[in-house]
Amino acid sequence: MRIDIVTIFPEFFDVLDISLLGKARQTGLIDLGVHNLRDYTHDRHRTVDDTPYGGGAGMVMKPEPWGEALDGILRPGDDTPDERTTDHADAHTPLVIFPSPAGEVFTQAMARRLATEQHLIFGCGRYEGIDQRVFDDTAARARVRLVSLGDYVLNGGEVAVMAMIEAIGRLIPGVVGNPESLVQESHEDGLLEYPSYTKPAEWRGHEVPPVLLSGNHGVIAAWRHEQQLERTRRVRPDLLPSEGASEDSAP
Numbered sequence: 001m002r003i004d005i006v007t008i009f010p011e012f013f014d015v016l017d018i019s020l021l022g023k024a025r026q027t028g029l030i031d032l033g034v035h036n037l038r039d040y041t042h043d044r045h046r047t048v049d050d051t052p053y054g055g056g057a058g059m060v061m062k063p064e065p066w067g068e069a070l071d072g073i074l075r076p077g078d079d080t081p082d083e084r085t086t087d088h089a090d091a092h093t094p095l096v097i098f099p100s101p102a103g104e105v106f107t108q109a110m111a112r113r114l115a116t117e118q119h120l121i122f123g124c125g126r127y128e129g130i131d132q133r134v135f136d137d138t139a140a141r142a143r144v145r146l147v148s149l150g151d152y153v154l155n156g157g158e159v160a161v162m163a164m165i166e167a168i169g170r171l172i173p174g175v176v177g178n179p180e181s182l183v184q185e186s187h188e189d190g191l192l193e194y195p196s197y198t199k200p201a202e203w204r205g206h207e208v209p210p211v212l213l214s215g216n217h218g219v220i221a222a223w224r225h226e227q228q229l230e231r232t233r234r235v236r237p238d239l240l241p242s243e244g245a246s247e248d249s250a251p
């Protein structure tokens with residue numbers, strides 16, 4: 001998978017050289033390009049923002065540097081030139097993601113779909129946002145999505161992009177060594193994870209639940225599933241299908 005990031009803080013992504021995803025880059029599974037938005041400005045101060053039309057607090061990111069940066073990344077021929085047509089709705093067309101609190105919420109299901117893409121481009125906005133015409137202009141050449149990490153405030157898109165790349169990257173075949181470990185995770189089966197224990201069997205007076213020492217794999221699996229349900233009911237009831245939903249909503 002090719003991943004491009006446009007940001008005014010390129011050093012922020014230096015940490016992608018290490019850890020699991022750093023290995024995926026070395027082996028060629030992930031091909032990462034980080035682009036400094038200021039490299040696409042032409043004034044002495046490398047200005048990327050300006051005051052909003054219509055007034056209001058804060059600054060808005062200017063369209064021109066974004067246009068030039070994305071022009072270079074989306075240059076025709078960069079992505080399977082022979083199959084390039086007017087059809088933008090397939091995994092061969094780059095997908096441009098702008099992290100935004102105004103976007104659709106990022107989920108594990110979205111991460112799974114994004115892990116099948118050939119080329120993802122992340123545009124990290126700062127300040128109060130990016131000139132709307134950047135999204136409109138880009139949508140004429142590529143697929144564009146605004147994606148939110150959740151209902152809270154961040155100063156910019158960088159942290160959101162880092163989280164998305166970690167969630168997506170580990171789902172690319174070969175990036176995580178043991179595919180079994182992927183399906184056991186919280187959210188992969190729609191439930192939270194069961195509690196885990198390792199040795200010693202007793203620590204500071206706390207015992208490992210005896211069922212886990214029983215050696216009976218059927219009973220252990222049933223206990224773990226019950227723990228998942230109990231936990232999910234208690235802290236994330238929103239993840240469970242509500243019992244009344246099907247009756248209440250007549251077709």
Ligand code: 5OB
Pocket residue numbers: 099100101125126147148149150151152153154155156157160
């Ligand atoms: N808040 N997801 C939640 C976000 C966010 C703020 C952002 C980007 C993504 O700022 C650009």
